[in-house]
Amino acid sequence: MKQIYARPKSLKEAHFHYCPGCGHGIINRLIAEVVDEMGLRDTVICVAPAGCGMLLYNYFDIDTLESAHGRGAAVATGIKRVRPENLVFSYQGDGDLAAIGTAEGFHAANRGEPITVIFVNNGVYGMTGGQMAPTTLHKQVTTTTPLGRDSNLAGHPVKICEVFALLDGTSYLERVAVNKPSAIIKAKKAIARAFQHQLKRTGFSLVEILSPCPTNWKMSSVESCKWIDDVMSKQFPLGIIKEVTC
Amino acid sequence: MSGNAALGEAAVLAGCTCYFGYPITPQNELTEHMAKRVPETGGVFIQSESEIAAINMVLGASVAGARAMTSSSSPGISLKQEGISYLAADELPAVIVNMVRGGPGMGNISPAQSDYLQATRGGGHGDYKTIVLAPASVQELADLVPVAFDLADEYRNPVIILGDGMLGQMMEPVSFDNIKPKKDYPKDYILTGAKGRPSRMIRSLLFDTKEEEEHNWKLFRKYQRMEQNEVRYETFLIDDAEMIIIAYGIAARIARGAIKRLRQENLKVGMIRPITVWPFPMKVIQEAAQQVSDFFVFEMSTGQLIEDVKLALNGKGHIHFYGRPGGVIPTPLELSRIVSRHCYLAQRRKK
Numbered sequence: 104m105k106q107i108y109a110r111p112k113s114l115k116e117a118h119f120h121y122c123p124g125c126g127h128g129i130i131n132r133l134i135a136e137v138v139d140e141m142g143l144r145d146t147v148i149c150v151a152p153a154g155c156g157m158l159l160y161n162y163f164d165i166d167t168l169e170s171a172h173g174r175g176a177a178v179a180t181g182i183k184r185v186r187p188e189n190l191v192f193s194y195q196g197d198g199d200l201a202a203i204g205t206a207e208g209f210h211a212a213n214r215g216e217p218i219t220v221i222f223v224n225n226g227v228y229g230m231t232g233g234q235m236a237p238t239t240l241h242k243q244v245t246t247t248t249p250l251g252r253d254s255n256l257a258g259h260p261v262k263i264c265e266v267f268a269l270l271d272g273t274s275y276l277e278r279v280a281v282n283k284p285s286a287i288i289k290a291k292k293a294i295a296r297a298f299q300h301q302l303k304r305t306g307f308s309l310v311e312i313l314s315p316c317p318t319n320w321k322m323s324s325v326e327s328c329k330w331i332d333d334v335m336s337k338q339f340p341l342g343i344i345k346e347v348t349c
Numbered sequence: 350m351s352g353n354a355a356l357g358e359a360a361v362l363a364g365c366t367c368y369f370g371y372p373i374t375p376q377n378e379l380t381e382h383m384a385k386r387v388p389e390t391g392g393v394f395i396q397s398e399s400e401i402a403a404i405n406m407v408l409g410a411s412v413a414g415a416r417a418m419t420s421s422s423s424p425g426i427s428l429k430q431e432g433i434s435y436l437a438a439d440e441l442p443a444v445i446v447n448m449v450r451g452g453p454g455m456g457n458i459s460p461a462q463s464d465y466l467q468a469t470r471g472g473g474h475g476d477y478k479t480i481v482l483a484p485a486s487v488q489e490l491a492d493l494v495p496v497a498f499d500l501a502d503e504y505r506n507p508v509i510i511l512g513d514g515m516l517g518q519m520m521e522p523v524s525f526d527n528i529k530p531k532k533d534y535p536k537d538y539i540l541t542g543a544k545g546r547p548s549r550m551i552r553s554l555l556f557d558t559k560e561e562e563e564h565n566w567k568l569f570r571k572y573q574r575m576e577q578n579e580v581r582y583e584t585f586l587i588d589d590a591e592m593i594i595i596a597y598g599i600a601a602r603i604a605r606g607a608i609k610r611l612r613q614e615n616l617k618v619g620m621i622r623p624i625t626v627w628p629f630p631m632k633v634i635q636e637a638a639q640q641v642s643d644f645f646v647f648e649m650s651t652g653q654l655i656e657d658v659k660l661a662l663n664g665k666g667h668i669h670f671y672g673r674p675g676g677v678i679p680t681p682l683e684l685s686r687i688v689s690r691h692c693y694l695a696q697r698r699k700k
């Protein structure tokens with residue numbers, strides 16, 4: 104019998120701990136599939152974040168280093184400068200990259216570090232219990248915006264791809280989602296494309312992934328997936344935001 | 350050569366291939382030296398966007414197997430504490446230089462010794478320690494750099510070089526003859542991509558409290574080994590001393606001048622100079638306390654070293670203190686006057 108679906112080699116035999124309906128598990132798997140398919144398992148080095156994705160080292164069967172909250176891009180810079188031949192990516196949430204680690208992400212992007220950031224945007228701080236993130240939408244209710252995000256008090260949802268697109272060091276920026284099969288296929292392609300950019304050393308690459316957090320959005324998995332289409336992707340439009348020739 | 354440049358050159362010669370730094374006075378000559386020299390050797394120099402970024406780049410470079418260094422001065426070191434704690438937790442080698450200035454807060458850019466407790470107690474969060482080397486001359490600054498890198502590799506732990514603005518900026522002749530070629534340390538932990546071996550994972554996150562406790566005990570045992578094996582100090586005229594000054598770094602340099610004056614006045618004053626301020630040279634102070642009952646702590650702060658001297662003496666002997674915080678540099682004459690007064694009072698007490 105022909106096997107058409109199996110566990111990627113770059114994933115360990117472990118069960119994901121993520122909440123039901125969470126996007127992190129899908130994204131972990133997509134990265135592992137891309138690493139396998141591009142034959143990169145031997146050369147890839149992952150930088151894990153603080154945030155729900157932090158336990159990915161229980162799942163990835165690849166060399167991995169944990170970083171402090173927000174510092175992924177700086178740590179990845181250090182690794183990549185020493186080992187330019189390795190594929191280096193950091194995995195970061197929206198709190199991680201768009202709040203505490205804005206400086207590190209922004210300047211790694213501006214230096215054109217040939218690293219890839221997998222940026223998981225679920226609009227909240229998942230791990231710490233659903234507080235407002237920089238990417239929380241206008242009027243969105245979180246534990247620290249109980250009346251909904253008020254832009255007069257709490258500012259506006261940060262569009263990382265659009266901001267980074269202005270930096271000359273960035274080479275590939277795409278926003279995708281993991282809320283339905285067609286979107287997941289696109290997300291996988293985007294990850295592969297970002298890695299290609301890194302291998303060709305065209306500059307800094309980042310894939311922003313709109314990812315459901317049913318637990319903290321207080322929605323069912325199905326509602327969360329629909330919400331990404333109906334609401335979230337209006338604020339964060341999907342597609343390639345920037346690509347220089349690779 | 351300035352102390353800062355000498356330190357940088359020594360680092361390059363000791364095989365430091367990665368330097369990450371953010372400008373801050375009084376250590377800029379070091380960053381500038383590295384900007385020129387590290388790329389010449391094919392290494393990596395990045396002027397980072399902040400001290401936080403610099404120390405995290407060090408973390409990345411270290412886990413990738415390079416000899417990595419960063420430097421700063423007091424406010425910048427406060428920012429680096431996050432990364433230093435992670436380096437210690439992850440058991441990764443690195444060298445961090447602190448050319449201390451007057452603080453707290455922004456303070457001023459003059460030499461001070463007010464970061465002693467921050468450096469010797471871990472400084473960042475959690476139960477951890479770093480070996481802290483405190484040179485007292487430009488030559489020693491250069492000589493201790495390869496030592497710092499070797500200790501970092503040996504114990505897989507960050508090592509701090511604790512200087513100050515004066516040491517960093519003063520010019521003295523310096524020789525680099527003492528820099529031996531780097532030893533081969535096992536690199537069986539570094540991340541290179543999992544080619545031909547199981548994947549590796551370097552982390553400090555241990556959700557399981559039992560595992561975390563074990564990890565902390567393991568680190569603790571390592572720090573105990575450092576305490577046993579890595580204590581360094583220098584003594585100066587202590588054999589016949591009736592009073593012993595305890596000072597480190599630039600303060601010890603000043604104290605040496607003061608002691609020469611005091612000896613001319615026939616006052617038998619000697620000095621114990623910790624070179625590692627952590628691990629602290631407890632034993633030599635305890636041994637000295639069998640003959641000497643008066644110890645004089647001198648430092649350019651309101652009194653931080655005094656805690657370690659108290660711990661060493663454990664109630665034996667009298668401790669006198671003179672400190673000048675805020676970037677004020679006392680002269681040997683000033684110190685000798687203060688010490689001679691204390692000698693006089695001590696003698697009177699004995700009678």
Ligand SMILES: Cc1ncc(C[n+]2csc(CCOP(=O)(O)OP(=O)(O)O)c2C)c(N)n1
Nearest residue numbers: 153154155172196197198199227228229230
């Ligand atoms: C310096 C520091 N501050 C705060 C925290 C606590 N913390 C852990 S994860 C997290 C937020 C994670 O949110 P995000 O990056 O959006 O990822 P998610 O959990 O949503 O996937 C915070 C604030 C920390 N670990 N370190």
Ligand code: SF4
Nearest residue numbers: 121122125155229316
């Ligand atoms: S809290 Fe949200 S982001 Fe975290 S695992 Fe649960 S669903 Fe996923």
